[in-house]
Amino acid sequence: MLRFKHLSYLRQCVVLLLVLLLFAWLSLFTWSIVPVSASQALMAIMAPDDAIIAHHIVLDIRLPRVLIAGLVGACLAVAGAIMQSLTRNPLASPSVLGVNAGAALGMAAVSTVTPWLGFFGISTAAILGGAIAWGIVMLLGTAWRGGNEHGRLVLAGVAVSALCAALMKAMIILHEDQASAVLTWLAGSVAGASWHQWQHFWPIASLSLLGAFLMSPTLNLLNLGDDNARSLGAKLGWTRVICSLLVLVLVGSALSIAGAIAFIGLLVPHMSKALVGQDNRKILPLTAIMGAALVVMADTLSRAIIYPTETPVGAIIALIGAPFFIYMVRTRTA
Amino acid sequence: MSLSTHDLSVGYHDKAIVKQVNLSIPDGKFIALLGPNGCGKSTLLKAIARILTPLSGQVHWHGENLHKIPSNQLAKSLALLPQTQPIPEGIKVFDLIAYGRSPYTGFWGRLNTEDKRIIDRVMQETEVTELADQLVSELSGGQRQRVWLAMTLAQDTPYLLLDEPTTYMDLSHQVELMHLLRKLNQQGKTIITVLHDINQAARYCDHLIVMKEGEIITQGSPDSVLTRDMLKTVFSLNAQIHQDPIAKTPMCVVE
Numbered sequence: 001m002l003r004f005k006h007l008s009y010l011r012q013c014v015v016l017l018l019v020l021l022l023f024a025w026l027s028l029f030t031w032s033i034v035p036v037s038a039s040q041a042l043m044a045i046m047a048p049d050d051a052i053i054a055h056h057i058v059l060d061i062r063l064p065r066v067l068i069a070g071l072v073g074a075c076l077a078v079a080g081a082i083m084q085s086l087t088r089n090p091l092a093s094p095s096v097l098g099v100n101a102g103a104a105l106g107m108a109a110v111s112t113v114t115p116w117l118g119f120f121g122i123s124t125a126a127i128l129g130g131a132i133a134w135g136i137v138m139l140l141g142t143a144w145r146g147g148n149e150h151g152r153l154v155l156a157g158v159a160v161s162a163l164c165a166a167l168m169k170a171m172i173i174l175h176e177d178q179a180s181a182v183l184t185w186l187a188g189s190v191a192g193a194s195w196h197q198w199q200h201f202w203p204i205a206s207l208s209l210l211g212a213f214l215m216s217p218t219l220n221l222l223n224l225g226d227d228n229a230r231s232l233g234a235k236l237g238w239t240r241v242i243c244s245l246l247v248l249v250l251v252g253s254a255l256s257i258a259g260a261i262a263f264i265g266l267l268v269p270h271m272s273k274a275l276v277g278q279d280n281r282k283i284l285p286l287t288a289i290m291g292a293a294l295v296v297m298a299d300t301l302s303r304a305i306i307y308p309t310e311t312p313v314g315a316i317i318a319l320i321g322a323p324f325f326i327y328m329v330r331t332r333t334a
Numbered sequence: 335m336s337l338s339t340h341d342l343s344v345g346y347h348d349k350a351i352v353k354q355v356n357l358s359i360p361d362g363k364f365i366a367l368l369g370p371n372g373c374g375k376s377t378l379l380k381a382i383a384r385i386l387t388p389l390s391g392q393v394h395w396h397g398e399n400l401h402k403i404p405s406n407q408l409a410k411s412l413a414l415l416p417q418t419q420p421i422p423e424g425i426k427v428f429d430l431i432a433y434g435r436s437p438y439t440g441f442w443g444r445l446n447t448e449d450k451r452i453i454d455r456v457m458q459e460t461e462v463t464e465l466a467d468q469l470v471s472e473l474s475g476g477q478r479q480r481v482w483l484a485m486t487l488a489q490d491t492p493y494l495l496l497d498e499p500t501t502y503m504d505l506s507h508q509v510e511l512m513h514l515l516r517k518l519n520q521q522g523k524t525i526i527t528v529l530h531d532i533n534q535a536a537r538y539c540d541h542l543i544v545m546k547e548g549e550i551i552t553q554g555s556p557d558s559v560l561t562r563d564m565l566k567t568v569f570s571l572n573a574q575i576h577q578d579p580i581a582k583t584p585m586c587v588v589e
Contacts, residue, residue, distance in 0.1 A: 088420065090423070217436070217441065217442055217443045220433065220443070221433065221436060223420075223422050223425070224420065224422060224430075224433060225416070225419060225420040226385075227380070227385050227414065227416035228414075228416060228419070228433075228482075228485075230383075230384070230385050230405070231383060231385065231409065231412070231413055231414040231416075231486075231489075232409055232433065232434070232436050232437060232489065233405045233406040233407075233408065233409030233410075233436065233437045234405070235405055273424060277424050277425070277426070277429075278422065278423065278424040278425045279429065281442070281443070
């Protein structure tokens, strides 16, 4: 880890990209009920053959799943990094500030009350729900006035999350027939990934990621405090609106596909800050790669743990994330 | 007079702290804003630096409303050193000062040789060159204040607005700072600084503006402004005015 920290930024990115590709490749062939070999996984992509079942499994089931898992990880991680700069609060992340819970409530509302709306309805509901919950948290936490009151913002996030969770439970109880779909979603899983989902997901997600990278120099100025940022010529109002929208689209679209995956947005930005410092121009790309690698790895593990039954990937990430986060908090304060 | 205010009222939540101020900032001067706590001097400074939007009235920059000028263009003309600064985590001294160049560096913030030359110069002026690779969060209060000042100077603006820049500094660094500011003023910068130490203001600045309860009471050269009457009405102090034996500037001694 120490040696890795002293590599140049470009090399760090390359190494992590290779790690991501390695995880992705492993994910294509491991723990499959129909045996797939490591070379078949590569051949299926480079020279697909209709006659080989393994190729079908790789191309139709595994590949979209890996792609979606990676992109979901990248979106959530980058969203967390943006939120931390935006609120100047190191604890800010989609799950802590109520975006996850709000999106979950929105999804639950749509899938229990109006299930005929389909995928687009669900992701819109997730984005709207997340937006409303986050807006309330920011107002209660008086976050727009500067990052002095870290505790207040987090408390508001916890309170709003609890309220959303309670409302969602009420909805599930009232519409029991839809309960299992919502519960699966709540656990967080990419097991149902399909090319259809990917087609809807990747254009929105990659555009938002690109937008986030373009905002990174301005996000750096926000770290200096409102007065300094303004004095340096940053347009604070616009920056906040654009960044908030980016966060909502990133989180909403990722959650509507993969369900409630927590910890990525909190954990991964801190991992990349430990490597490259506080420069968002470096943090965001690294965060995207690491977030993708982490979710792809967790998804592979989610199939391995009680093979052949699948464990929700959200649970795996929480299992890895919670101890790691405690370790990080302890080493930071020490 | 490139910078002026017209019936300017500024405040928070509709409560005016600066009331209907008409002020022309004389170009090329080293100006001190004086007044008791809560008189609105910081608020006025922030309005001039377009950090605060006026409740009514306007700030004019070369005859144009300040808030209509593109913020990036203005950032090359006016720089503000705020009174309280956040303590940024994980940012090195050099990188923080480099942010002062962001109005010039274009979108992605890449530094060219000119930017680096200016950063080197301001680091020498503020004596933080040897701190370049340290983290800002690990510096002492006085060092940090000099680093923030360096960032503001790196903005390389003809107008410099400072809100109590000597806070957190020990006496020798305060004196060095005032000497540096006077040197920058002689090189052509207009400097407006909020100060608490009246004697310091009278000694180094050549124009004093005195405020009380959101209004400007008097302004002018230290000799004309620093009077027994003014100290009585503005600060409720009984004080005598003597001549500083070294600088020959007026100096107040409280009775």
